[in-house]
Each structure stands twice: as structure tokens, then as C-alpha cells.
Amino acid sequence: MAEHVKEIIDRESWLARLPCGNTTLYAMYSSVTDCIVTDPSIMAVPVDDHMVHRGDGVFESFKCIDGSLYNLEAHLERLKGSCEQLGIALPVPLDEMAEIVVQTVHAGGRSAVLVRLLVSRGLGTMGINPYACLDPELYIVVYELPQTNSDQMPDGVSVAMSRIPVKAGIFAKVKTCNYLPNVLMKKEAVDLGVDFTISLDESRNLAEGATENFGIVTLGKELFMPPPDRVLAGTTARRALEFAKKLKQERVLTSAEYRPISLGMARSAAEIHIYGTTLNITPVIRFEGNPVGKGVPGPIVQRLFEMLREEMIPDSTRLTKVF
Numbered sequence: 301m302a303e304h305v306k307e308i309i310d311r312e313s314w315l316a317r318l319p320c321g322n323t324t325l326y327a328m329y330s331s332v333t334d335c336i337v338t339d340p341s342i343m344a345v346p347v348d349d350h351m352v353h354r355g356d357g358v359f360e361s362f363k364c365i366d367g368s369l370y371n372l373e374a375h376l377e378r379l380k381g382s383c384e385q386l387g388i389a390l391p392v393p394l395d396e397m398a399e400i401v402v403q404t405v406h407a408g409g410r411s412a413v414l415v416r417l418l419v420s421r422g423l424g425t426m427g428i429n430p431y432a433c434l435d436p437e438l439y440i441v442v443y444e445l446p447q448t449n450s451d452q453m454p455d456g457v458s459v460a461m462s463r464i465p466v467k468a469g470i471f472a473k474v475k476t477c478n479y480l481p482n483v484l485m486k487k488e489a490v491d492l493g494v495d496f497t498i499s500l501d502e503s504r505n506l507a508e509g510a511t512e513n514f515g516i517v518t519l520g521k522e523l524f525m526p527p528p529d530r531v532l533a534g535t536t537a538r539r540a541l542e543f544a545k546k547l548k549q550e551r552v553l554t555s556a557e558y559r560p561i562s563l564g565m566a567r568s569a570a571e572i573h574i575y576g577t578t579l580n581i582t583p584v585i586r587f588e589g590n591p592v593g594k595g596v597p598g599p600i601v602q603r604l605f606e607m608l609r610e611e612m613i614p615d616s617t618r619l620t621k622v623f
């Protein structure tokens with residue numbers, strides 16, 4: 301007779317035993333039920349969804365600040381591209397998806413949140429064959445925005461080189477639900493006692509962080525970012541490059557372009573920047589244990605940060621109003 305006998309229970313008893321849930325999750329939409337819930341204990345994805353047991357899905361993360369979603373269109377466009385690359389049909393057209401996002405954020409009742417939107421291959425099989433899945437599913441989770449996201453540019457962060465192998469081919473370019481290398485990069489950053497790590501590509505050029513892009517400003521005032529063929533095309537990095545092009549017109553910068561960045565270029569840079577949805581534009585002040593430039597945020601990162609913040613204030617065309 302087995303020593304640890306597990307009860308077989310019915311649906312009601314199962315639901316009654318679920319933990320109260322994570323209180324930093326505010327609302328969830330699931331196309332499985334085609335409804336929104338605000339009780340975190342029942343925010344769930346079926347176990348036979350291919351996204352759960354095969355990582356077969358794509359996602360986006362974006363934010364709502366002061367009651368409006370920032371750059372939603374760019375995120376939905378990237379999502380569409382990710383679905384196309386993996387041959388996953390869009391569960392609903394993008395405009396309908398945007399409406400469901402707005403409703404779910406509204407249901408969460410908070411004006412400053414993060415949103416994780418996931419599209420999965422679908423339910424129906426524990427096997428590997430994607431063609432055995434039923435229809436694609438859409439999940440939208442509204443959750444806590446870390447307090448670090450403020451009007452103020454962060455003081456500066458530390459970065460070390462990553463030992464996690466860079467993702468190959470389309471796996472680097474598509475925002476898939478296979479984020480194990482990214483998770484391990486965050487783990488190594490925590491283990492090393494730095495804020496972020498950055499991977500090198502096969503040519504030993506700078507690639508990207510766990511969930512963020514990088515760029516440098518040289519002593520000659522050139523701003524370079526790794527071309528988006530070995531890294532994810534970040535929506536924040538793209539905006540930052542557009543701002544940098546304006547700074548070039550103003551002759552504040554001499555260049556603003558995608559260009560491979562060698563380790564040597566990074567080591568001698570005047571500024572190193574991080575770009576990402578939750579971090580906005582953040583200065584790196586320590587790289588591999590050494591100060592970057594003068595060891596304090598430089599003038600370019602400050603300008604780019606201000607230009608980004610201007611897009612997040614009311615009446616900006618990049619905002620989608622929720623509240």
C-alpha cells in the first residue's frame with residue numbers, strides 16, 4: 301500500500317483548495333472562456349495548451365501608465381510578426397485584440413500596470429505535433445508595474461558579460477515563450493551581484509540582455525545599437541534610435557545607426573544604455589566592474605530618456621486611453 305495516498309477530488313473541491321493567488325495579478329482574459337477574471341486563484345492556462353508543455357507560443361509585454369497604454373500598436377505589430385514566423389494564426393484580429401486589452405486593463409482597476417499578452421498554438425494534445433492543436437488561444441494578464449518605473453531616470457546600473465549561449469537564428473528574433481536562456485541570464489546576474497548581463501553573439505559582438513536591448517555612445521558621439529538580426533527588435537530601442545536620429549540632426553550626435561558593437565567598443569564607450577519596456581532608457585554606469593565613461597549617466601542618455609517620457613504624457617499619439 302502506498303504511503304502517500306493522494307485524494308481524487310471533484311472540480312468544486314479542487315477549486316476550493318487553490319491558493320488565494322498572487323495579489324500582484326490584477327486581471328486576466330482567456331479566450332478559453334472568452335471572459336475576464338480578477339480573482340488571481342483562477343487565472344489559469346490549461347495544461348494541454350502547447351504553450352505550457354512545449355513553450356509553443358509568442359508573447360508581448362507592455363505597460364499602462366497614468367491610465368494609458370504606451371506604444372500598443374508597435375507591440376501588436378511585433379506580435380503579428382512573431383505569429384507569422386511560427387505559423388500561428390492570430391486568434392482575433394489586432395483591433396479586436398487591442399479592445400480586449402483595454403477591457404482587461406480596465407477590469408484590473410489600476411492605472412499603472414504591466415500587461416503580458418500571450419498567444420498560444422492551442423489546446424488539445426500533450427504531444428509535439430503543432431497540427432494536433434486546436435485553435436490558437438489568447439491570454440492577457442494585467443499585473444504589477446515595478447516601482448522603479450518612474451518619471452526619473454534611474455541612477456545607473458551595473459552590467460557583466462553573460463556566459464549563456466546566445467539564441468540561434470529566429471529564436472533570437474521572435475518573442476517566443478521559450479525564455480529559458482533569458483531566465484538563466486537573469487539568474488546569473490543575480491548570482492554575480494550585478495543588475496544585468498549581456499550576451500555576445502557568435503562574432504563576439506554585443507547581443508542583448510535577458511529582456512532588454514543595449515546601445516553605446518562612442519567618445520566621438522556616435523550612437524550604435526546591435527542590428528536587430530541577432531537580437532529581438534525592441535520597441536523601446538527602436539524609439540531610442542529614432543530620437544537619436546533627431547539628436548544627430550541637431551548635431552548633438554555625429555551618428556545614430558545599427559552597427560555591430562565589439563567588446564572593445566563597449567569597453568571604451570562614453571555611454572552604455574539599456575532599452576526596454578519596464579526600464580525605459582537606463583544608463584549603465586559599470587561594465588565588467590569598470591566605470592563607463594565618468595562613471596555617471598552621460599548627457600545623451602538623459603536626452604533620450606526625456607524624449608521617451610514626453611511620449612508618455614497625455615495627448616501623445618502613442619498612448620491608448622484606458623481610464
Ligand SMILES: Cc1ncc(COP(=O)(O)O)c(C=O)c1O
Pocket residue numbers: 361482508509510511512513532533534535536537575576577578
Ligand atoms: C530578449 C528581449 N530583448 C529586448 C527586449 C526589449 O524589447 P521592448 O523594448 O519591446 O520591451 C525584450 C523585451 O521583453 C526582450 O525580451
